[in-house]
Amino acid sequence: MPFKTNSGRRHRIPKQRYKVTNWSDYDAALRQRGSLTVWFTEEAISAWQAEPRTTPGGQPLYSALAITTALTLRAVFRLALRQTEGLIGSITQLLGLDLAVPDHSTLSRRAETLVVPEPAPKGGGMPVHLLVDSTGLKLCGPGEWLVEKHGTGTRRGWRKLHLGTDADTWRIVASVLTNHDADDGSQVGPLLDQVEGPVASFTADGAFDRDDVYAAVAQRHPAADVIVPPRSSGVPSEAAETAPTQRDRHLRTIAERGRMGWQRASGYNHRALIEADISRWKRVIGDALRSRTDGRQATEAAIATNVLNRMLDLGRPEWTRLA
Structure with a gap:
């Protein structure tokens, strides 16, 4: 990724500064x-x-x-x-x-069987710009202490949490809890099925650069833009010259402007909002699941989603960039 390429020179780049305009x-x-x-x-x-x-x-x-x-x-x-x-x-x-x-x-x-209401949309029926990412949540059991004390491998289990955030409202509009061996791309369909209304764009990281991801988005929302960075070894399709796909257009833009230019042109930089949501989940809710069974863990994750959305409804910061 571009930020890894520039990591050796990043200390020379001044950090961006922002000012919250509605601090009170x-x-x-x-x-x-x-x-x-x-x-x-x-x-x-x-x-x-x-x-x-x-x-x-x-x-x-x-x-x-x-x-x-x-x-x-x-x-x-x-x-x-x-x-x-x-x-x-x-x-x-x-x-x-x-x-x-x-x-x-x-x-x-x-x-175990509680039905938690799904997150209510707050965009007034406007198309959703969906940001998707996933993270791991620990389960109860021996973990870091076992490694530190006895030098053995950890036996702690964990689950994978897949989140979908609305880039305009910052609300979590979809969430799926799966086993740790479930890949990210396979959960695109279940996440899209939870979103009410049309989806204007689907943004995710390079792990979603797969044909089935593009197909899942096109099946449910044919007009949606899929903003996923192609792999460094990615090549255009056979019909790139006559009928280019969205991925072909991404590859063409990267060839013309570079990765950083493609990020600015496509709006891929908005994906930082979903990473902020995951960070907020870990800081407010925690990085582990307290429940033991699948049904209770799903309820715990659904309630945590509603908690974060309700906290966001109380007020969110508005800022302007200073430098």
Whole structure:
């Protein structure tokens, strides 16, 4: 990649400087992210008890909203299930609410089949400029300590999280949790299926330079631009002269302007936003999954996605470049 080529001279290049123009509003939004009143609303209180069941079987005591609220607090404050139970009990006591508190066993059992609402679009029906990337999330088990203490290989398992972000709103609009051996390109279809409305462009790194990725985007959104850097060994297709594909046009632009020129011309540099989302996930939510089963891990990832989107809805920075 170009940044690796210029790494030996990067110390000579002055770092870009930016100024946040809405600092007072953004500062207030950052403080609100730690406020309990953001997460425990009047709607959650009124819908805490489950509706009467009309089919045979046991009657649930807590609604899906109650379980989602508890698991949301767990994700925000990085708590275990028992500590989550204690936090919910403290909140209801301080507010003077006569609400039953779900115990940790109920939270664990309901998380297996909980249906978490998908991220709601905020773009007003405008086409989405989708940015896609993936990262690894650790699972419980022996890890770094085993390597440090005994010098043996780690046995810690991990899962792969695939994210799709709207470049205009910065919101996570699609997420898929897979095993660690799932390749990135195979999840393009499931990610696109979660996006409501048209997709104007699909941007990803060089790992997505595959025919099936272009085909998956073209099948669902024929007018979408696929902005993926071709491999350094990439060659044009046989029909490049008569009917050039999007990849052929990328190769032609790279040959004329170089990789850096292609990045500026194609808008590939916006992919930094998805890397920022992954960094925000690791700093706010953490780099590991606390749940043990596949269903609970999927619920945990879906709730974390909603948490980050709700934090972003409180306020985001606006800036101008100084140098």
